[in-house]
Amino acid sequence: MHDAVIVGGGPAGCFTGRFLAGRGFDVVIVEEHAEIGNPVSCAGIVGLGGLKELGIKPGKWVLNRLRGALLHPPSREPITLTRGRVEAVVIDRAAFDKELACSAADAGATFLMKTRCADVTLGERTSVKIKKIEGAGRLETRLVIGADGPTSLVASKAGLLKETSYTRCAQVEVGAEIDEDRVEVYLGNSFAPGFFAWLVPAGGVCRAGLGVSAGVPKLFDFLNKHPVASKKVRMSQLLHLAAGLIPRPLTRKIYGERVMLVGDAAGHVKPLTGGGVYLGLACARLAAEVAARALETEVNAKILGGYERAVAKRFGAEFELGLRARRLLERLSDNELDDLLRLLATPELQPLVLGEADFDHHAQLLKSLIKKGPNLIRSLGLKRLGRYLRHLLP
Ligand SMILES: Cc1cc2nc3c(=O)[nH]c(=O)nc-3n(C[C@H](O)[C@H](O)[C@H](O)COP(=O)(O)OP(=O)(O)OC[C@H]3O[C@@H](n4cnc5c(N)ncnc54)[C@H](O)[C@@H]3O)c2cc1C
Structure with missing residues (x-):
């Protein structure tokens, strides 16, 4: 019987596996592809602050360094946003994933490659049904961790998916x-x-x-x-x-009886930009801490629920406010998008945007923009401002 079977050898699965194996638990990571990191589907932008917070030193996988952004509104002149310093790096995702996988293996995690999780049974005899080229089998485990990406089979088999969006x-x-x-x-x-x-x-x-x-x-x-x-x-x-x-964040429950979800499987991405590398790993670390506590005592939903509380405490505002801002952007016409982006470049707002924008955390800037709202009546007009704030406020 394994302590934890992690389904998915992407960054979230490997990061969780490294932590748990490093704590002495028997961890198996099941990956359906023949090679970690491939196929890649990612633009590869990761904030330097986020990497530092995660304790990941930029390695050979850094391809480029970014000092800012050029925003193209639908029909106005582009707007440059920069503080002149390097804020983010563009990475070779395959090499990055491989480095995380190697550190999980070094910590003692076992990888089963070309092995697909076909089903999950939760309960007294929790197990993961696997299919390999040469046949099928079952891995008995005390805890299943779904790190199997946005369309997570573990999430749907465990009944944790609330909506698919x-x-x-x-x-x-x-x-x-x-x-x-x-x-x-x-x-x-x-x-x-x-x-x-x-x-x-x-x-x-x-x-x-x-x-x-x-x-x-x-x-x-x-x-x-x-x-x-x-x-x-x-x-x-x-x-x-x-x-x-x-x-989309908050579209799934992230734990159940003997099961947890991490990374995209848990919906842990930034609502406004979809970036999931930093947020997925930051939440995976919270998951691993709770999982370790459960494996040291007893694995049950009561203890695993600590994961949801930890994520809500650390990132609840990021998800809530980010989702509201995302819903607002989804409803704006091109003219309204033009006006909103133009405002961000005005002397009134640009210092605030440049002062408070954080590559990995958007809630602080959003809160400050909401507070600044009433000062924007002249530029936006009462009706439009009311519409924006209605979407942003709880
Ligand atoms: C086009 C695009 C651009 C993006 N750009 C950025 C960006 O610039 N910056 C950023 O931070 N984020 C970006 N993201 C998001 C980022 O790629 C994800 O958040 C990140 O890959 C999530 O990591 P993960 O480990 O949770 O899942 P994944 O990387 O999806 O890994 C899941 C793993 O599970 C395996 N798996 C799935 N099902 C099974 C199964 N049944 N059995 C066994 N193995 C299985 C898969 O093969 C895969 O290896 C982008 C996403 C897309 C689609």
């Missing part, structure tokens, strides 16, 4: 003429309803992607037709194409 994304790696030290973000309902498109300089290549809240991401239309982006990318140099889903 995803941002659908597509991304390519292409040649492009863009500044190496900033990410470009494009907003507009005609090509990225409810989300945005991006051009990320990734050290010699550009990751160009697009997400939508509903429907299908029409990335090639955007890259071929957008008046600005189409002039920057070189579609003849197309190197890699990927599709992926980003889950």
Whole structure:
């Protein structure tokens, strides 16, 4: 009988596995692919502050350093947001994942590669049903940890999914003429309803992607037709194409009897940008601490519930406020998006934005913008301001 079977060898699974194995528990990580880190579907932007907080030193997987962002409103001039210092890095996700996997293995975790979790049984004899090329089997365990990404089988088998709501994304790696030290973000309902498109300089290549809240991401239309982006990318140099889903936070319960979810499986991503590497690992660490406590005593829902409380205490405001801001952005017309982004660049708001923006934590800036709301009556008009605040306030 294992102490913990972790389904999924992505960053969240490996980070959790390293912590638990390092505490002396018998940990098995089950990964359906033949290689950790592949296939990749990620733009690879990670905040430097977040990495530091997680105790991860930037390694050879850093491809590029970012000092800011260039925001393209639907039909106005672009806005530059920068404090002049490096705030985030663009990473080689496959190499990053492999480094996390190696540290989990060094700590004593066992990896079962090319092994798919096909079912989960929870109860007195908790087990994970696995399928390998050469046959099937069951791994008996005291605790199952679902780290199996946005469409988590563990979450659905354990009855933890409350709703399925995803941002659908597509991304390519292409040649492009863009500044190496900033990410470009494009907003507009005609090509990225409810989300945005991006051009990320990734050290010699550009990751160009697009997400939508509903429907299908029409990335090639955007890259071929957008008046600005189409002039920057070189579609003849197309190197890699990927599709992926980003889950919404608070759409699933993150623990049950003898089961926990981490990373995308738990919906632990930043609601506004979909970034899940930092947030997934920060919450995975909270999960691992609670799991260790349970494995040292008794594994039950009462003790595992400490995980949900710890996440709510540390990141509850990030999820709640971020989701409200996301819902507001999803409802804005292109004209309203233009006006809102223009406001962020005014002398009235830009110092606040640059002073309080944090790559990994958005709640503080959102709270300050809400507080500043009444001062914006003149620029926005009472009706529009009321509409914005109605979405942002509880
Ligand atoms: C297009 C796109 C761009 C993104 N850009 C960024 C970004 O710039 N910055 C950022 O922070 N985040 C970004 N994200 C989000 C980020 O990629 C995820 O948050 C992150 O990968 C989550 O890690 P994870 O370990 O939870 O899940 P995953 O990385 O999805 O890993 C899950 C693992 O579980 C395995 N698995 C799944 N099911 C089973 C099964 N049944 N049996 C065995 N194994 C299984 C999979 O093979 C996979 O290896 C992006 C996402 C997308 C789609």
